[in-house]
Amino acid sequence: MQGRLIIIEGGDGSGKATQTKLLQEHLQREGQSVRAVSFPDYDSDSSALVRMYLRGDFGADADAVNPYAASAFYAVDRFASYQMHWKSFLEQGGIVLADRYTTSNMLYQMIKFNDPADRRAYLDWLEDFEFGKMGLPRPDLVCLLDVPLDVTEQLMAGRQGKTGGTTGDIHEKNGSFLHKCHDAYDELTDRYGWQRIACTEDGRMRSIDDIHADVYQAVAAVLIP
Ligand SMILES: Nc1ncnc2c1ncn2[C@@H]1O[C@H](COP(=O)(O)OP(=O)(O)OP(=O)(O)O)[C@@H](O)[C@H]1O
Ligand SMILES: Cc1cn([C@H]2C[C@H](O)[C@@H](COP(=O)(O)O)O2)c(=O)[nH]c1=O
Numbered sequence: 001m002q003g004r005l006i007i008i009e010g011g012d013g014s015g016k017a018t019q020t021k022l023l024q025e026h027l028q029r030e031g032q033s034v035r036a037v038s039f040p041d042y043d044s045d046s047s048a049l050v051r052m053y054l055r056g057d058f059g060a061d062a063d064a065v066n067p068y069a070a071s072a073f074y075a076v077d078r079f080a081s082y083q084m085h086w087k088s089f090l091e092q093g094g095i096v097l098a099d100r101y102t103t104s105n106m107l108y109q110m111i112k113f114n115d116p117a118d119r120r121a122y123l124d125w126l127e128d129f130e131f132g133k134m135g136l137p138r139p140d141l142v143c144l145l146d147v148p149l150d151v152t153e154q155l156m157a158g159r160q161g162k163t164g165g166t167t168g169d170i171h172e173k174n175g176s177f178l179h180k181c182h183d184a185y186d187e188l189t190d191r192y193g194w195q196r197i198a199c200t201e202d203g204r205m206r207s208i209d210d211i212h213a214d215v216y217q218a219v220a221a222v223l224i225p
Contacts, residue, residue, distance in 0.1 A: 003033075003094040005137050006219055009103045010145030011182060012172055013156035015199060015211065019145065020099045022212045023219065027095060032223075035089055038099035039078055046080035049073035054169035062170045062177050067109040067122065074105055075130050082136055090137060095223070102130045103142050106188055108171060111180040123191070141222045142194040143215050149182055151200055 008016045008023070020036050027034040040047040040054075050073045052058065059065045078101070086096050105126055113119045130136045147155075156172075171177055189196050195218040199211050 001093045001224075002137075003090045003092070003096065004140045004222060004224065005090060005096050005098065005101075006222070007098050007101045007103050007139045007142040008145065008215070009100060009107070009142055009194070010199075011147060011149065011152055011178065013152045014145040014147040015155075015205075015208070016099045016145060018208055019143075019212060019215050020097050022208065023215055024097055026212070026216055027097075027219075032095055033089075033093065034095040034097060035086055036097045036099070037081055037086060039081070039101060039104065040074065041077050041081045044077070044080060046077045050077055054171070056170050060170065060173075062108075062174050063112055065112075065170075067112040068125070071105045071109045071126055071129070074109075075102070075134060075136070078102070078130070078136055079134050093224070098139075101139060101142075102126065102136065103139070103144075103188075103192075103194070105130070106192075107181050107184060110188075111177070111184050119187070141218060142192065143218055144185060144189060144194045144196045145199050145211070146185060146196050147199045147205070148203070149178055151203070151205060155205070 006023075008020045010016050017038070020038070024034055024036045040050045042051065053065060053070055053073055058069075086094075090096050106123060109126075110119050110122050113122055131138050171181075185196065188194060197211060197214050197218070199206055
């Protein structure tokens, strides 16, 4: 019996790790068999090309790095994690929570195209590449944590970058890139039916527990009874 694959997606610093951990603890308390993964898998050799990309080794301007090549780096990292760590767990009925997934390629790489037809062609290619040719499972649910960028910037202030240094990765350094990414939320939730979780109220972050309650409600609806 196939389990469930649940994705916690969102912008940098939107609370993905926080919500993934809370959700894992909640489901564990209920006695569910649950495992959490996150992408990129920075601790694995499989993320070497992703780390090079995020460091700017293929060009300092994210928009100028071929989105098909960059997508492939991330997809290969995911494939390694899936094969080595959670394929059989999912196939045996486990619940896998992923902090980022193919959905991040959909957001961050799609926006390198401005033309709507090019965006659709990219998404068609990506779905076929990751879910078809590479055999990665499609998500059962995607919760998109929606945080306006000015609020995220406050949450992220002073945080150490994951690829080394304090100035942020190739995406974080490019303000207009991150804005384009946030602007694409409607397009992607419409196409894929993602659950958009509003994380702010009157321009301020809602409490971690309130956001968790919304995430949990969405998750409960897709769990196997
Ligand atoms: N609802 C909230 N209210 C206030 N602070 C929060 C909230 N959710 C998370 N934070 C804080 O914001 C920061 C970023 O949160 P977190 O690391 O969970 O985000 P992330 O999306 O996983 O980040 P990244 O994109 O860097 O992986 C952390 O310091 C966290 O404690
Ligand atoms: C998994 C994945 C990620 N990305 C982008 C999204 C972020 O800008 C970085 C990862 O940084 P984080 O601080 O560790 O969240 O990479 C992407 O473009 N495609 C993907 O598949």
